[in-house]
Amino acid sequence: MATVATVSGDKRKYQISAAIKAYALTDVGFQRSQNGNFLLEQPISGISPYEESYKLKIRIMKDLKNLHMDTTDDSGMHVINIFQLKDNQEVIEQYNYTIQNLLDRDILSVV
Template structure:
Protein backbone atom coordinates (compact mmCIF):
# COMPACT_ATOMS: atom_id res chain seq x y z
CA UNK A 1 0.00 0.00 0.00
CA UNK A 2 1.53 3.35 -1.03
CA UNK A 3 1.78 6.28 1.32
CA UNK A 4 -0.74 9.09 0.84
CA UNK A 5 -1.65 12.40 2.47
CA UNK A 6 -4.99 10.98 3.68
CA UNK A 7 -5.59 7.50 5.09
CA UNK A 8 -8.26 5.42 6.75
CA UNK A 9 -8.61 1.85 7.95
CA UNK A 10 -11.09 -0.63 6.57
CA UNK A 11 -14.54 -0.02 8.07
CA UNK A 12 -13.78 3.35 9.70
CA UNK A 13 -15.96 6.17 8.40
CA UNK A 14 -13.35 8.81 9.31
CA UNK A 15 -10.35 9.73 7.21
CA UNK A 16 -7.18 11.05 8.80
CA UNK A 17 -4.32 13.24 7.68
CA UNK A 18 -1.04 14.21 9.29
CA UNK A 19 -1.27 17.24 11.52
CA UNK A 20 0.52 20.34 10.22
CA UNK A 21 2.07 20.59 13.70
CA UNK A 22 3.64 17.11 13.66
CA UNK A 23 7.15 16.83 15.16
CA UNK A 24 9.67 13.98 15.04
CA UNK A 25 10.23 14.04 18.80
CA UNK A 26 6.47 13.70 19.38
CA UNK A 27 6.45 10.60 17.18
CA UNK A 28 9.09 9.03 19.40
CA UNK A 29 7.19 10.06 22.53
CA UNK A 30 4.06 8.19 21.41
CA UNK A 31 5.93 5.02 20.45
CA UNK A 32 7.02 5.42 16.82
CA UNK A 33 10.44 4.03 16.00
CA UNK A 34 12.65 4.88 13.01
CA UNK A 35 12.90 2.24 10.30
CA UNK A 36 16.02 1.42 8.26
CA UNK A 37 14.80 3.74 5.50
CA UNK A 38 14.27 6.66 7.91
CA UNK A 39 10.48 6.42 8.10
CA UNK A 40 8.65 6.22 11.43
CA UNK A 41 6.51 3.23 12.33
CA UNK A 42 4.34 2.09 15.21
CA UNK A 43 2.60 -1.26 15.62
CA UNK A 44 0.03 -1.52 18.41
CA UNK A 45 -1.91 -4.58 19.51
CA UNK A 46 -5.66 -4.02 19.69
CA UNK A 47 -6.10 -6.88 22.16
CA UNK A 48 -7.74 -5.28 25.23
CA UNK A 49 -6.61 -8.00 27.62
CA UNK A 50 -2.88 -7.77 26.87
CA UNK A 51 -0.93 -5.48 24.56
CA UNK A 52 1.80 -8.13 24.36
CA UNK A 53 -0.26 -10.92 22.80
CA UNK A 54 0.07 -11.67 19.11
CA UNK A 55 -3.38 -10.40 18.08
CA UNK A 56 -4.93 -7.92 15.68
CA UNK A 57 -2.63 -4.94 15.15
CA UNK A 58 -2.85 -1.30 14.16
CA UNK A 59 0.13 -0.35 12.01
CA UNK A 60 0.97 3.25 11.06
CA UNK A 61 3.98 4.28 8.97
CA UNK A 62 4.93 7.93 8.38
CA UNK A 63 7.53 8.93 5.79
CA UNK A 64 10.74 10.59 6.91
CA UNK A 65 9.61 13.97 5.48
CA UNK A 66 6.43 13.86 7.61
CA UNK A 67 4.28 14.51 4.52
CA UNK A 68 2.66 11.12 3.75
CA UNK A 69 1.61 8.07 5.72
CA UNK A 70 -0.33 4.83 5.67
CA UNK A 71 -2.32 2.99 8.29
CA UNK A 72 -3.97 -0.41 8.49
CA UNK A 73 -5.41 -2.95 10.88
CA UNK A 74 -4.03 -6.40 10.19
CA UNK A 75 -4.26 -9.99 11.34
CA UNK A 76 -1.62 -11.26 13.80
CA UNK A 77 0.76 -12.09 10.92
CA UNK A 78 0.39 -8.60 9.46
CA UNK A 79 -0.54 -9.96 6.05
CA UNK A 80 -4.27 -9.27 5.68
CA UNK A 81 -6.31 -6.16 6.39
CA UNK A 82 -9.14 -6.69 8.88
CA UNK A 83 -12.33 -4.74 9.50
CA UNK A 84 -12.71 -4.58 13.30
CA UNK A 85 -15.82 -2.41 13.00
CA UNK A 86 -17.97 -5.31 11.84
CA UNK A 87 -16.35 -7.80 14.21
CA UNK A 88 -17.69 -9.29 17.38
CA UNK A 89 -15.21 -7.60 19.69
CA UNK A 90 -16.12 -3.96 20.49
CA UNK A 91 -13.11 -3.77 22.81
CA UNK A 92 -10.82 -3.76 19.77
CA UNK A 93 -12.67 -0.75 18.37
CA UNK A 94 -12.31 0.96 21.75
CA UNK A 95 -8.53 0.28 21.80
CA UNK A 96 -8.25 1.62 18.24
CA UNK A 97 -10.18 4.81 19.10
CA UNK A 98 -8.12 5.35 22.26
CA UNK A 99 -4.85 5.21 20.32
CA UNK A 100 -6.14 7.40 17.45
CA UNK A 101 -7.55 9.95 19.92
CA UNK A 102 -4.14 10.09 21.62
CA UNK A 103 -2.44 10.74 18.26
CA UNK A 104 -4.94 13.52 17.52
CA UNK A 105 -4.43 15.07 20.97
CA UNK A 106 -0.63 14.96 20.52
CA UNK A 107 -0.96 16.63 17.08
CA UNK A 108 0.31 13.67 15.07
CA UNK A 109 -2.97 13.07 13.21
CA UNK A 110 -5.95 15.23 12.36
CA UNK A 111 -9.44 14.26 11.19
CA UNK A 112 -9.90 15.10 7.52
Protein backbone atom coordinates in the same frame (compact mmCIF):
# COMPACT_ATOMS: atom_id res chain seq x y z
CA MET B 1 1.59 6.65 0.12
CA ALA B 2 -1.01 9.35 0.41
CA THR B 3 -1.49 12.49 2.42
CA VAL B 4 -4.93 11.27 3.60
CA ALA B 5 -5.48 7.76 4.98
CA THR B 6 -8.31 5.66 6.35
CA VAL B 7 -8.55 2.40 8.23
CA SER B 8 -10.84 -0.21 6.71
CA GLY B 9 -14.28 0.24 8.28
CA ASP B 10 -13.55 3.58 9.97
CA LYS B 11 -15.64 6.41 8.54
CA ARG B 12 -13.09 9.04 9.54
CA LYS B 13 -10.19 10.12 7.33
CA TYR B 14 -6.87 11.15 8.81
CA GLN B 15 -3.92 13.22 7.72
CA ILE B 16 -0.65 14.13 9.34
CA SER B 17 -1.03 17.17 11.57
CA ALA B 18 0.60 20.39 10.43
CA ALA B 19 2.08 20.70 13.94
CA ILE B 20 3.82 17.29 13.89
CA LYS B 21 7.31 16.97 15.37
CA ALA B 22 9.61 14.01 14.73
CA TYR B 23 10.40 13.59 18.43
CA ALA B 24 6.67 13.29 19.22
CA LEU B 25 6.53 10.21 17.01
CA THR B 26 9.14 8.39 19.07
CA ASP B 27 7.41 9.51 22.28
CA VAL B 28 4.26 7.56 21.33
CA GLY B 29 6.08 4.44 20.15
CA PHE B 30 6.96 4.95 16.49
CA GLN B 31 10.15 3.20 15.43
CA ARG B 32 12.44 4.70 12.81
CA SER B 33 13.32 2.40 9.92
CA GLN B 34 16.70 2.25 8.19
CA ASN B 35 15.45 4.50 5.40
CA GLY B 36 14.15 7.10 7.88
CA ASN B 37 10.42 6.35 7.81
CA PHE B 38 8.41 6.02 11.03
CA LEU B 39 6.37 2.90 11.84
CA LEU B 40 3.94 2.23 14.68
CA GLU B 41 2.66 -1.30 15.29
CA GLN B 42 0.23 -0.98 18.18
CA PRO B 43 -1.44 -4.15 19.48
CA ILE B 44 -5.19 -3.70 19.85
CA SER B 45 -6.51 -6.74 21.65
CA GLY B 46 -9.77 -6.38 23.49
CA ILE B 47 -9.20 -9.36 25.76
CA SER B 48 -5.72 -9.11 27.21
CA PRO B 49 -2.92 -6.56 26.89
CA TYR B 50 -0.48 -9.49 26.78
CA GLU B 51 -2.06 -11.31 23.84
CA GLU B 52 -1.87 -9.73 20.42
CA SER B 53 -4.90 -10.44 18.32
CA TYR B 54 -4.89 -7.39 16.04
CA LYS B 55 -2.51 -4.56 15.24
CA LEU B 56 -2.92 -0.98 14.20
CA LYS B 57 -0.11 -0.23 11.76
CA ILE B 58 0.70 3.36 10.88
CA ARG B 59 3.53 4.34 8.57
CA ILE B 60 4.65 7.95 8.21
CA MET B 61 7.23 8.73 5.58
CA LYS B 62 10.40 10.57 6.55
CA ASP B 63 9.17 13.77 4.86
CA LEU B 64 6.35 13.82 7.48
CA LYS B 65 3.79 14.36 4.71
CA ASN B 66 2.69 10.89 3.56
CA LEU B 67 0.72 8.44 5.66
CA HIS B 68 -0.52 4.84 5.47
CA MET B 69 -2.79 3.14 8.03
CA ASP B 70 -4.10 -0.44 8.39
CA THR B 71 -5.51 -2.82 10.96
CA THR B 72 -4.07 -6.31 10.61
CA ASP B 73 -4.20 -9.73 12.20
CA ASP B 74 -1.58 -10.64 14.80
CA SER B 75 0.96 -11.60 12.12
CA GLY B 76 0.72 -8.12 10.62
CA MET B 77 0.37 -9.61 7.15
CA HIS B 78 -3.39 -9.60 6.53
CA VAL B 79 -5.46 -6.43 6.54
CA ILE B 80 -8.74 -6.84 8.42
CA ASN B 81 -11.78 -4.71 9.19
CA ILE B 82 -12.06 -4.68 12.99
CA PHE B 83 -15.44 -2.98 12.73
CA GLN B 84 -16.99 -6.13 11.24
CA LEU B 85 -15.72 -8.55 13.90
CA LYS B 86 -18.06 -10.27 16.35
CA ASP B 87 -17.77 -8.92 19.90
CA ASN B 88 -15.59 -6.07 18.70
CA GLN B 89 -16.46 -3.40 21.29
CA GLU B 90 -13.26 -3.74 23.32
CA VAL B 91 -11.08 -3.88 20.20
CA ILE B 92 -12.73 -0.76 18.79
CA GLU B 93 -12.39 0.96 22.17
CA GLN B 94 -8.62 0.34 22.15
CA TYR B 95 -8.39 1.44 18.52
CA ASN B 96 -10.22 4.69 19.31
CA TYR B 97 -8.04 5.26 22.38
CA THR B 98 -4.87 4.91 20.30
CA ILE B 99 -6.19 7.20 17.56
CA GLN B 100 -7.33 9.78 20.11
CA ASN B 101 -3.86 9.76 21.67
CA LEU B 102 -2.32 10.50 18.26
CA LEU B 103 -4.86 13.29 17.69
CA ASP B 104 -4.21 14.80 21.13
CA ARG B 105 -0.45 14.84 20.52
CA ASP B 106 -0.80 16.61 17.15
CA ILE B 107 0.48 13.66 15.17
CA LEU B 108 -2.74 13.07 13.25
CA SER B 109 -5.71 15.26 12.46
CA VAL B 110 -9.17 14.38 11.16
CA VAL B 111 -9.94 15.56 7.63
